[in-house]
Amino acid sequence: MxxxxxxxxxxxxxxxxxxxxxxxxxxxxxxxxxxxxxxxxxxxxxxxxxxxxxxxxxxxxxxxxxxxxxxxxxxxxxxxxxxxxxxxxxxxxxxxxxxxxxxxxxxxxxxxxxxxxxxxxxxxxxxxxxxxxxxxxxxxxxxxxxxxxxxxxxxxxxxFSESLQFSHILVSTMDTAEKAYKELQDGASFSLLAKEYSIDEDTRESGGYLGFNSVHTEFLPSNYFDIAEDLEEYSYSEPFVTSNGVAILYLHKSLPDITxxxxxxxxxxxxxxxxxxxxxxxxxxxxxxxxxxxxxxxx
Structure with a gap:
């Protein structure tokens, strides 16, 4: 810069x-x-x-x-x-x-x-x-x-390159993901559920927070961005399979390309x-x- x-x-x-x-x-x-x-x-x-x-x-x-x-x-x-x-x-x-x-x-x-x-x-x-x-x-x-x-x-x-602000809950099985998803639908806090269920040690204590990520990042599964296309800001996805396990993705903010x-x-x-x-x-x-x-x- x-x-x-x-x-x-x-x-x-x-x-x-x-x-x-x-x-x-x-x-x-x-x-x-x-x-x-x-x-x-x-x-x-x-x-x-x-x-x-x-x-x-x-x-x-x-x-x-x-x-x-x-x-x-x-x-x-x-x-x-x-x-x-x-x-x-x-x-x-x-x-x-x-x-x-x-x-x-x-x-x-x-x-x-x-x-x-x-x-x-x-x-x-x-x-x-x-x-x-x-x-x-x-x-x-x-x-x-x-x-x-x-x-x-x-x-x-x-x-400015497109950037998406994510949190996630990453678990080992679809059964666990569906249990967490039901609790979300019942009004539970996404952050608290991430601390309880997530197996991602790098983000679990921060409530699953992944920060802002460019679509060109190599640190997240590529299908996170595919899933995010169907999400509105401040909403979460249904459970889906990734290369690291089963995830529920939360999209906080989506910032488009500005050239x-x-x-x-x-x-x-x-x-x-x-x-x-x-x-x-x-x-x-x-x-x-x-x-x-x-x-x-x-x-």
Whole structure:
């Protein structure tokens, strides 16, 4: 994988992780959030014996630690959104789907609902990153010969191959497989049944989880992919015979091939090379001067 593409993926993950930390209050600690309307700002928010912590001290601490960074982040996104709109910069849906697919393969087992929520966050972050890249690069000249040479060398790294996320229960006999299958139909957990019945020592403790697999892999029986063709996502197969025993296959997620021509990748490669030649970091600061921005932290 090219260093530039790998860096782009890491940037998305970092953005996503930061966003997750900033949104901590929406997760398990939700029950501990106090509605602002319930807080008397004239009274201390905490007392420690004879000591008190005032509401104003608390707010100042929050602002000092998180306020400026979070406000700048909001402004950066709005700057990029407005300038992208003014410059008619739109991002190919195909490129966004490719990046979402790459990030999806980096996840472990994720519920359908949780993955949908992640994809929504990723989509916003990916769109922001590519629009920012395009805005920063728009006035930098890059010879087409360089773009073509880069594509020739690295184009395979921009393509995405079909990938399927599997779990399985592998047993020795059809009788055992049918017993496990009946328990599945009665509502038993696939993961727990894999831990109970599976003879695959490499995956049994992880509930039969096989991760994401390319159709070109040599580590799984070929008929796994044949069976998967008839499965919907988040569903399991009937028992079937494999070269290793009798299996029940669970398809978590199916990601299709996403391939690009030179013309489709050309603007994105050009932007990458432009920023690289200008030694320009992927930050929105240089764009602020294009808009009339005033904020509480001054210039």
């Amino acid at each position: 090219s260093k530039k593409l790998l860096l782009s993926i890491i940037v998305v993950l970092l953005i996503t992780n930061v966003a997750t930390m900033l949104l901590w209050k929406n997760d398990d600690t939700n029950e501990d959030i106090v509605d602002d309307a319930e807080i008397d700002t004239n009274k201390p928010v905490a007392t420690l014996g004879d000591s008190e912590i005032s509401y104003q001290e608390w707010m100042k601490s929050l602002q000092n630690n998180y306020g400026k960074k979070e406000l700048k982040n909001i402004i950066d996104h709005e700057v990029v959104r407005k300038l992208a709109e003014e410059n008619n910069i739109s991002i190919s849906e195909k490129v966004i789907e490719r990046d979402i697919a790459l990030l999806t393969t980096m996840q472990g087992l994720t519920s359908e609902a949780d993955l949908k929520e992640l994809e929504e966050k990723w989509r916003k972050d990916i769109t922001y990153r590519y629009q920012l890249e395009a805005l920063l690069a728009k006035d930098i000249n890059v010879p087409e010969a360089e773009v073509q040479a880069y594509y020739t060398k690295y184009n395979k790294q921009y393509q 690009f021509s030179y013309e489709e990748l050309k603007p994105f490669i050009r932007n990458e090379l432009a920023l690289q030649s200008a030694n320009q970091n992927l930050v929105a600061d240089p764009l602020w001067k294009e808009l009339d921005i005033e904020w509480v932290y001054g210039e």
